[in-house]
Amino acid sequence: MLSSSGGRLLSASALALTLGLSGCATSPTTGAGSAPITVNFDARINGQPAHCGESYTNVGTSKATLMLQDFRVYVSNVRLIASDGSEVPLALTSDNQWQNDKVALLDFENATGNCNGNAPMNSAIRGTAPAGNYNGVVFEIGVPFDLNHKDPTLAAAPLNYSGLTWPWRIGYKFTTIDFDTANKPPAATQPAMQGMAGMAASGFSIHLGSTDCGEGSPTTPPTSPCKNANRPTYRIDGFDLTRQKVVLDLGDLLAATDITVNAPNSASGCMAFTNDDDCIAIMDRLGLTFRGKLSAGQHFAKAS
16 A cells, blocks of 8 residues: 555554665674664754744645744664565664663754753664664654553653653653644634634644553553554665665645644644544554544655
């Protein structure tokens, strides 16, 4: 099943997506020891570098203007692709700031302009793998289940940011993407919109995380995985680790969404809950099944 962005669904259950890019490499050398590996990422909005303090036009179906407030993403289960198509796990290098041995935090904001995060930034994942050449990368957006539902006040980096969490039962925000919108609908239209298309929105968020995590206290972890794991997996073939970056493009993700309105009786933007109509197009373009409907193909991650 091919998407317009060149993505291929590997399986309905894994929701792993392939981008059809060219490239070649040899399989890793057996017994040759480990080598350091860096996977570089880049945040963009309609192809332009995403920076705090700048405005970006023509976003979404209403061609709105947005100003970034936050853009942080948790990544896990990183694998490298050998020439035979096999996937070799990347052993993440713990650094007590951006990654532990299972999950890494990408931070594309620096707390300037409208941004409200932290000054330090990180756009790379570092680890080790058997020495050899690789021609692709696979990764998940999300925090693994065994780390996702613990007390964040006791967690070590990079899981120690309270602003990137929901209550323990739900877990972490896999994506913390927030922005202001400059051109919301005129005030005169707002009463009608509140009963029809939605409420005028001056801001919008994309907080992806697991949902339907069972009944119980908000500070009690679930005993089994949440019904909606919401961890999209992306596979990028033909990827040159030495010269290319994995691009996460917010403009592509929002292309089928009107960011100037908010669905009635719902939180601002998309919080991944199935009763929120603002999530329909976004979850589809993330490559996730939503309300039982399989994604037509992801439009968020690509190589550049």
